[in-house]
Amino acid sequence: MTSLPPSSAPPSPPGHIQVTTALIRDHKARVAQIDKEIQALVDRRNAYMDIINQHAPSIAPIRRLSPDVLALIFRACVESESTVLSPPVLSRTHPAVVASHVCAEWRKLVLGSPTLWTDLVVKVPKRPRPMTSFARVGARGRTVPPEVRDVYMEDMAEWEERMHRLKEMVQVWIGRSASCAVNVAFNCTDTRGDRERGEGTEEEQEGGRSSTTLVLDIVALLTDVSSRWRSANFSITVRHRDSPLRKLLTLPVEQVPNLEKFHLELGLSWGSDMDVIDLVDSDEDIPLTRSKDVIPSVTLFHAPSLRSLKVDNGQRHWANASVPSNWASLTELCLGRLDDHSGDTDTEASDEDAVGSGISNFTVDRVIILLKACPNLVRFGINVNHGVPRVFPLPLPSPISLPSLECMELRGVCLPLGFAASLDLPSLRRISIIWPFGQTKNTEESELVDLLKHFGNGLVDVTMDYACLSQDALTTSLQLIPNVECLRVVNSGRSYFRQVYYNHGLTDEPEEVVQAQLGNAVMQRLTPKWEGERIVVGGGEEELLCPKLRKFGARISMLEFQPQALVEFIAARRNSSLTKFPHLHSSASSPSRLDTVIVAFKTPKRNFDVRKALEDQNVDLEDFELKTSYREVPNELLVRWKDHSWYDPDSVLQDVPGYANVF
Numbered sequence: 001m002t003s004l005p006p007s008s009a010p011p012s013p014p015g016h017i018q019v020t021t022a023l024i025r026d027h028k029a030r031v032a033q034i035d036k037e038i039q040a041l042v043d044r045r046n047a048y049m050d051i052i053n054q055h056a057p058s059i060a061p062i063r064r065l066s067p068d069v070l071a072l073i074f075r076a077c078v079e080s081e082s083t084v085l086s087p088p089v090l091s092r093t094h095p096a097v098v099a100s101h102v103c104a105e106w107r108k109l110v111l112g113s114p115t116l117w118t119d120l121v122v123k124v125p126k127r128p129r130p131m132t133s134f135a136r137v138g139a140r141g142r143t144v145p146p147e148v149r150d151v152y153m154e155d156m157a158e159w160e161e162r163m164h165r166l167k168e169m170v171q172v173w174i175g176r177s178a179s180c181a182v183n184v185a186f187n188c189t190d191t192r193g194d195r196e197r198g199e200g201t202e203e204e205q206e207g208g209r210s211s212t213t214l215v216l217d218i219v220a221l222l223t224d225v226s227s228r229w230r231s232a233n234f235s236i237t238v239r240h241r242d243s244p245l246r247k248l249l250t251l252p253v254e255q256v257p258n259l260e261k262f263h264l265e266l267g268l269s270w271g272s273d274m275d276v277i278d279l280v281d282s283d284e285d286i287p288l289t290r291s292k293d294v295i296p297s298v299t300l301f302h303a304p305s306l307r308s309l310k311v312d313n314g315q316r317h318w319a320n321a322s323v324p325s326n327w328a329s330l331t332e333l334c335l336g337r338l339d340d341h342s343g344d345t346d347t348e349a350s351d352e353d354a355v356g357s358g359i360s361n362f363t364v365d366r367v368i369i370l371l372k373a374c375p376n377l378v379r380f381g382i383n384v385n386h387g388v389p390r391v392f393p394l395p396l397p398s399p400i401s402l403p404s405l406e407c408m409e410l411r412g413v414c415l416p417l418g419f420a421a422s423l424d425l426p427s428l429r430r431i432s433i434i435w436p437f438g439q440t441k442n443t444e445e446s447e448l449v450d451l452l453k454h455f456g457n458g459l460v461d462v463t464m465d466y467a468c469l470s471q472d473a474l475t476t477s478l479q480l481i482p483n484v485e486c487l488r489v490v491n492s493g494r495s496y497f498r499q500v501y502y503n504h505g506l507t508d509e510p511e512e513v514v515q516a517q518l519g520n521a522v523m524q525r526l527t528p529k530w531e532g533e534r535i536v537v538g539g540g541e542e543e544l545l546c547p548k549l550r551k552f553g554a555r556i557s558m559l560e561f562q563p564q565a566l567v568e569f570i571a572a573r574r575n576s577s578l579t580k581f582p583h584l585h586s587s588a589s590s591p592s593r594l595d596t597v598i599v600a601f602k603t604p605k606r607n608f609d610v611r612k613a614l615e616d617q618n619v620d621l622e623d624f625e626l627k628t629s630y631r632e633v634p635n636e637l638l639v640r641w642k643d644h645s646w647y648d649p650d651s652v653l654q655d656v657p658g659y660a661n662v663f
Contacts, residue, residue: 070106071113074099078116089121090169114178118230122170122218124188125162127211128155163214170221181230181258184222186248188215189267190239216244226251231261231308232300238266249298259303261332263310308332327373331404335370336383338409338432364415365392368422371400381409381432394418406430407461414439414447414468420454428455432463436492440513442470449473449480456480460548463488466516474516475525478545485592487546488553489518491560518556523565526552527572528591544591549573551596563608570597570610570626571619598627 057063065073077095091097096117100110110116174182236245249264301309306326311334327333367382374380380402395418402423407430414435433448443449446469452459456477462484466474481487525545552569573594610628614621 067109070109071116074110074113074116078119089123090166090173111176114176114180117173117176118180118182119185120170120173120177120182120222121185122166122187122222124166124186124215124218125159126189128152128159160211160214163211163218167214167217167221170218174221174225177228179228182225182228183231183233184229185233185235186222187235188245189237190243190245212244216247219244219247223247223251223255226255227257229256229259231263232256232259233261233263235265236267249300251299253299253302253304256300256303258305259300260305261308261310262300262303262306263308263312264298264300265312302326306330310334312337327370328375330374331376332379333370333374333377334379334381334409336381336411338381338383338411364394364419367415367419368392368396368400371402371423375402377402377405379407379409380405381407381411383411384413395421399424403427408432410435417445417447417450419447420451423454425455426458428458430461431455431459432488434463434465434490434492435468436465440468440470440515441473442513443473443476446470446473446477449476452477452480457483459484461486463490465490465492466518467492469516470513471516474518474522475545478522478525479543481546483548484546485548486551486553487549488555490555491518517560518554520561520565523561523569527565527569528575529572547591550592550594552594553596553598555600556602563610564613566597566599567610567613567617570594570614571617574614574619574621574624595623596625598625600629602631 062070074096077099080095096110099116100107232248234248236248238245249266300306304326307330309330309332367384370382371377371380394416399421400423402425404427405425406427408425408428409432411432411434431451433451435448441447448464448468457480459481460483462481464477466477466489469477522545525543526549528544528547573591575593611621611626614626
């Protein structure tokens with residue numbers, strides 16, 4: 001081989017060609033032989049792998065689990081996809097359905113586990129918009145294009161097909177849940193309209209009757225198993241007295257013997273021929289605004305096993321009226337839309353939305369009557385849009401005792417001074433107060449401060465809107481909650497902006513008391529001072545606020561404190577000495593280690609990265625949750641803002657009396 005010339009050499013003698021050809025032929029034969037041997041080895045390897053793959057699953061860890069344990073795992077998968085307000089809907093992506101398609105053994109187990117199918121979450125798709133308006137236009141001499149009618153009929157056919165599939169899924173879920181107690185969630189808007197009153201085209205009238213029948217079929221499936229209802233969560237919009245949705249609310253109480261939780265969000269559309277629903281019945285001699293026609297009569301409020309009642313009226317159609325209930329048996333009562341924080345520090349949800357979904361004209365007297373009627377409450381929440389003069393003098397001669405109440409949420413208008421003194425709440429640990437309608441008040445006059453004076457020492461979870469507080473009242477409020485571990489502070493900004501507008505000549509009514517700001521001074525009071533590995537906690541005004549704080553959330557309307565103040569607060573509260581040298585800070589006023597900070601700025605994002613600043617200071621961020629968000633503002637709006645002094649928050653704050661004392 002070494003004696004052969006390279007391929008680029010000059011032509012070789014004739015004998016060389018025969019030698020090279022023979023050599024190539026020989027080596028090709030050897031390569032072919034090697035390929036056969038490789039293929040044989042591959043075939044042998046594949047045969048061995050087939051045996052391995054065939055038998056390996058039989059000894060896999062998942063195969064060693066008993067069916068009961070697997071069923072618990074599947075149930076955990078279902079629950080992990082569920083939230084309080086949004087459990088997994090009936091669909092092919094439901095965790096139980098997915099698990100049933102893995103293998104025959106799992107399918108047998110899943111189909112034989114009724115508890116995996118006990119959540120009946122039915123969301124009725126919106127019906128296509130009717131053609132009534134087009135028909136009316138055509139009646140005035142204009143012709144509706146035929147293709148428009150064709151599209152409508154095609155959309156209706158598709159909607160009906162979806163409804164048929166939904167009905168089949170409800171039947172499947174009910175069948176697979178066997179005799180287990182079920183949790184029903186039903187979301188639907190009444191489908192009846194003018195087309196069922198003889199208006200519109202013949203096709204539309206027939207479509208209206210068909211849609212009502214389809215909804216009735218699903219409602220009938222749910223009511224047929226009402227004896228197994230454990231919880232019912234209905235979000236429905238009713239348009240007419242004879243709506244098929246009324247059947248869900250008017251079941252005889254003997255048909256819901258096991259109903260423990262009832263959450264109702266009932267909307268009455270504009271033009272509805274139904275009146276509002278009343279809420280509280282009482283023999284107290286106080287003026288009430290009774291509705292003339294209580295329709296429907298919601299019999300589910302009378303369920304004998306009812307323990308949790310939530311009435312959420314996002315459309316403000318409730319009045320001061322009467323729906324009798326087993327009040328003394330209730331452990332949870334929520335009236336009006338409330339934000340369920342469930343112990344987290346998320347500040348993204350809009351409390352202003354919650355405030356706008358309260359119960360109109362619900363008086364303080366009604367709140368007192370409710371609390372008297374519910375001695376076993378563990379959680380109480382109410383969202384009151386507008387208050388009227390009270391009849392009961394406060395404080396009450398004999399405080400209302402609620403020995404088990406752990407959580408109280410108050411939204412809307414301020415409850416008056418003396419309300420806190422009228423309550424005996426030895427177990428209260430969580431409180432949430434959002435009172436943006438309230439006027440800004442100082443420490444002596446603040447209803448929020450009054451509440452914290454009575455209950456603040458025992459609170460571990462606090463949410464408060466400091467828009468109704470003066471600067472001194474905010475500091476006092478924080479001093480009154482020394483044991484708080486989770487603190488959320490939000491600023492609705494309404495009182496503050498009234499002062500700004502007045503200073504810019506946009507309103508004739510000044511704010512008598514300047515609204516508090518979560519400024520640098522407050523952040524410094526929340527920030528422990530360190531000398532090496534020793535905590536320096538002064539006395540008097542320099543006392544560390546909220547020393548037990550572990551979770552902190554804030555939503556502020558303006559840039560009230562500099563981002564650097566937030567960095568210093570986190571760095572001090574994350575100091576490694578808190579875990580390395582606990583004996584150096586064992587006093588009651590020494591801080592706990594912060595593990596969560598969530599801050600939402602209602603301002604455009606600035607060029608400051610809080611996390612990077614912390615990393616530059618070598619702050620320990622392991623197992624630490626940090627979220628900062630800013631309002632997204634279109635560029636064109638920013639350009640317009642730059643033409644006004646309002647673009648710079650500091651230029652606005654300079655016009656507010658007491659601004660210099662805030663920072």
